[in-house]
Amino acid sequence: EAGVVQSPRYKIIEKKQPVAFWCNPISGHNTLYWYRQNLGQGPELLIRYENEEAVDDSQLPKDRFSAERLKGVDSTLKIQPAELGDSAVYLCASSLGSVPGNTIYFGEGSWLTVV
Amino acid sequence: AQTVTQSQPEMSVQEAETVTLSCTYDTSESDYYLFWYKQPPSRQMILVIRQEAYKQQNATENRFSVNFQKAAKSFSLKISDSQLGDAAMYFCAYVSGANSKLTFGKGITLSVRP
Numbered sequence: 001e002a003g004v005v006q007s008p009r010y011k012i013i014e015k016k017q018p019v020a021f022w023c024n025p026i027s028g029h030n031t032l033y034w035y036r037q038n039l040g041q042g043p044e045l046l047i048r049y050e051n052e053e054a055v056d057d058s059q060l061p062k063d064r065f066s067a068e069r070l071k072g073v074d075s076t077l078k079i080q081p082a083e084l085g086d087s088a089v090y091l092c093a094s095s096l097g098s099v100p101g102n103t104i105y106f107g108e109g110s111w112l113t114v115v
Numbered sequence: 116a117q118t119v120t121q122s123q124p125e126m127s128v129q130e131a132e133t134v135t136l137s138c139t140y141d142t143s144e145s146d147y148y149l150f151w152y153k154q155p156p157s158r159q160m161i162l163v164i165r166q167e168a169y170k171q172q173n174a175t176e177n178r179f180s181v182n183f184q185k186a187a188k189s190f191s192l193k194i195s196d197s198q199l200g201d202a203a204m205y206f207c208a209y210v211s212g213a214n215s216k217l218t219f220g221k222g223i224t225l226s227v228r229p
Binding site: 031033037040041042043044045048056089091093095098099100101102103104105106107108109111 | 119146147148152157158159160161162165167206208210211212213214215216217219220221222
């Protein structure tokens with residue numbers, strides 16, 4: 001079974017430029033998460049989807065970040081414009097349903113460096 | 116709000132020895148789940164072990180086991196017969212029984228000496 005797939009793995013951009021990350025969850029997983037992990041820290045939730053609906057986006061900086069999950073499968077996270085402080089690893093994850101305690105599976109992450 | 120604390124930033128263990136990684140959490144809820152995730156340099160989070168708060172029995176997965184002390188809000192991970200491949204960052208994480216938001220600690224870097 002294929003795991004959570006993310007692309008690109010690495011991205012270096014200049015500040016004020018836009019960037020987008022793509023995620024394909026595990027087949028059949030209707031819950032999708034985007035996490036941001038700063039260096040030396042644990043991941044922090046940005047947004048959680050149940051199918052197409054964003055059910056928790058309270059930590060998403062909406063002035064520059066946006067996300068979508070069309071058709072309830074793949075998802076895209078966009079940053080526009082990027083700032084130096086956005087340098088981090090962006091992790092996508094998925095789970096089978098949103099039942100608390102269900103195992104959440106992570107992708108390998110997209111490493112963003114803003115220069 | 117729930118918090119997860121990992122106070123040890125780094126630990127080292129000799130190959131084949133046993134090591135214990137500490138984690139404490141703060142919550143007012145009675146229904147929740149606890150996890151340990153391993154993150155190698157590739158950055159992919161890999162689930163090591165999970166514990167349901169309502170279960171008194173400590174979870175075990177091969178060489179990995181936990182010491183879950185609910186009253187003390189402590190959830191430590193014991194790795195037996197440490198192997199070189201165990202070297203990674205380890206994160207303790209909490210999920211409330213009311214939602215599926217995973218809250219992580221800051222992690223601990225484990226090195227294994229050959």
